[in-house]
Amino acid sequence: MSPLGYPCTWLKISGVNKLVIRLKKRGTPYGVKVPESKLSEGSPIEPAPLPEKVIIPLQQNIGAPCQALVKRGDRVLTGQKIGDSEKFVSAPVHATLSGEVTGTTVVVNPPTGALVEALVITSDGEDKWVELEAPKKPEALSVKEILERIREAGLVGLGGAAFPTHVKLSPPKDKKIDTVILNGCECEPYVTSDHRLMLEQGERVLSGLNIIKKVLSPEAVYVAIEDNKEDAIDHMEGLIASLGFEDFKIVPLKSKYPMGAEKTLIDMILGREVPIGGLPLDVGVVVHNVSTAKAIHDAIIDGKPLIERVVTVTGAVATPKNLLTRFGTSLRNLIEYCGGMDGKANKVILGGPMMGIAQFDLDFPVVKGTNSVLVTEGTPIREQDCISCGKCIEICPMRLMPTVLARYAKAGRYDECKEAYIDDCFECGACSYTCPANIPIVQYIKVAKKELAKRAASK
C-alpha cells in the first residue's frame, strides 16, 4: 500500500480509457453493496492433505462430457488423462492422484442439476506423477501448439463458468479481439482464492496473461481488481513494473456486486455492451479469470495438467482457509481439515453466497469450477407477493425488469419472458438479494430459461 493510499494507484494508470474508467467507477448505479465477509483474506494458500480417494466427474466443463479412457481396476498416475471428448467444446479430465480406478459413480453436476458419470480413484498414497511435457518457453511455441497444450491440460475457465479455455482463445476469424481483460475482481462475498493467488503467485498469473496476449495479440490488456483488494492492486502493479509487462494496465474498480461479471466488466472498462445472447468476443473482448491465467502458465511453462486449484473454505468452519485442492477431494475432507462445521450450520454451498449452489451431500467432490466451499446457517425463506417496489429494476446490472420476468415465469408465460430479454440475465441474484418480498426471482428466471431451452430443443 502506498503511503498516500488509493489515489496513488490512480496516478500510475495510463491510457486513453483513464477518464472513462474513472467516471464510470464513481457512477455505476447498478448492482448491490453486499457485506464482504472475506474471512480467509489473510490466510496464505496451503495445500489440502491428499485424500484417500477422489471422485472425478467426467464432465467438468460447460461443453460436452468426456468418455472414460480408463476402466475399473486400471492403475493411474497423477496427471494422467482419464477422460476426453472428440468435441471441440470440451476439455479432458485427469487423474488427480496415483492409484487404482475402483469404480464409477454418478454425481449431480452442480450448475445444471443433470447427472454425470464419475470415476472413483483410490490413492496408493504415493502421488506418483506421469511424465510431464517438457517445460517450454512460450516464445518457442506456436499459437497452435499453445492451444493444443492448453486443451490437453484440461483447462476451463476457473471463475465458475468452466468454459473450455482453448475455445475461448480461438475466436472465429471474423472476430478481431482488441482487448483482453484479466478478471481479478472476485466480487462474491467470502471468496478469497483469487485474491490470495494474486498476492502469492502473481508472477505466474501475469506470465499466464502474457501467454494469452501472445495467442490473441490484442491492442490493450487490462487487469481488473476491486478496490477492496488494495494489497493485490499494489502487488500486481509492482510485479507488472518489475517483470516488464508495461502494457498491462491495472484497473481498480469499486467493490460492488456483480462487478466481476464479464458483461459488467466490459461495460465498466470499455463502455461496450455485449449483445443479448452474444459473447464478449462479439465486441472484441476476451475476459479470463486470474486462476485460469495461472493455470495457463502451469500448463505451458511447467507442462502440468490442471489437477488442482485454490479453494476457499469459509463461513461457519473453525478456521477458514485457502486450500490448494486436488479435484475430486470431497467437501467433507476440506471442511474437516478446516476444523469442522459450527453447531448451527445447516447449509453447504459450492461457490460464493450469491451464485453458489447449496449441496445436500458432503461427499460431493471439488471440481474445476469450484472456487469456494461456504458453510452457513440458513433459514427457509417465505415468499410474499410482489409489492412492485421496483428495487430489482433499479439494481439489475443488465437493466432488465426482474420482477416482470419472475411474474411471467411464475405464470408459465415463457414466451413473454423471452420478449422481456430473459437471455440477457446471467443470474447474478442481485434482484433476489434486494427483494423485500423475498421472491426467489433468479430461481424463477432459471426455471423459465430451462423451459425455453427445452422448447427450443424439441423444435
Next chain:
Amino acid sequence: MTQEGSQGLTQEGSQEAIHDRGFLISPGPHLWKGLSVSKIMYLVVLALLFPAGAGVYFFGYNALSVMGVSVGTAILTEYLCKRLRGQAFVMDGSAVVTGLLLALILPPTVSLWMVAIGSIFAIAIVKEAFGGLGHNIFNPALGGRAFMSVSFSMEMTTWVLPMGFGADAITSATPLSGTSVWQPFDPSVYQAMFLGNIGGCIGETSALLIIIGGVFLIARGIINWRIPAVYIGTVVLMALGLGEDPLFHILAGGLMLGAFFMATDYVTSPLTNRGKIIFSVALGVLTVLIRRFGGMPEGVCYSILFMNAITPLIDRYTKVRPYGLVKRAEGAG
C-alpha cells in the same frame, strides 16, 4: 452423491434422501439484504408519525380517536378478510399504513362510525377484493377517502380550526374550499400553513412535518425522490402558468401528504423511473386542473386515484432498455 445418496433433488431421483445432517437446500442467492416488506411498512408508519403528531397537536383527542378507530378497524378488517379467504394473516404493517393514512386525510370532526366504514371499505374492497397487498389497483387509503366523500359529503367537508386538546371546535373553511379566485395571502398565513396551524385534514396541515417524514423515507431509500419532486414541481409550474399562487398550491390541501406518502405507494405507482416521472407530471397537471376547474377541492385525492388506474398502461410503455439491446439491433441490421 454416491449412488445410494443421490436422491429426490434430481427430477429422476426417487430414492430416500440421505442428508448428512439435514442440510438446507434452497436456491441462491444465499444472502438477503434484510429489508423486508414489513420493515418497509413500519418505516413508513414511523415517518407518518410526524404528520400524525402534528394532527394530534392541533386537533387533540379528535385526531387521536380518528386514528385509533381507523388503524384498529383496518387491522381487524384485514384479519377477517384473510380468514374468509382461507389465507394466513400476516401482520406486515400494511394495514397500519392504510389505516393511519386514511385517518390523516380525514377532517378531525368526522364521526367515528364513518371512519370505521371508510377503513373497512379501504381494506376489504379497495385492497383485499383485488387480491391483497401487491395486487390492488388503487391506493386503499385514498379509495376509502373517496368512498367517504361520496357517502358522507356533509361531514367530509366540515372543517374546524386547530383547537388542541380541550377547546371547543370552531367551524371554518379550509383554504382550498370554495375560493375560486385565490388572493395572495399575507406571510403569516403562509407561515401558519407551513407549520400547520390552519383548518384542514388531520395530517395535511403541517407541511413542515410531512417534509420531515418524507425526507426520512427518501434518505432510507424507501421512497423514490422523483415522485414528490416532480409532482410538486409540476404543480408549481402549472400554478404559474394559470396565473395562480404556487406557494399557496403547495401548502394548501393534501398535496404534500399525497406527494410524499400516497403517490409513492409502490403497488399503485409505475415500476421504472421513467414511468414514475410521467406519472408524477400527470399528477401535477391533474391536481391543478381539478383544483382550478373542478367542482370539488380534492384535487390530490382524485388525481392520484386516476393515475393509479393508468399505472399499468404506463408500465407497459416505459420498459427499461436492457444492456446489449441496441448493439444487437445494429449487428442484425
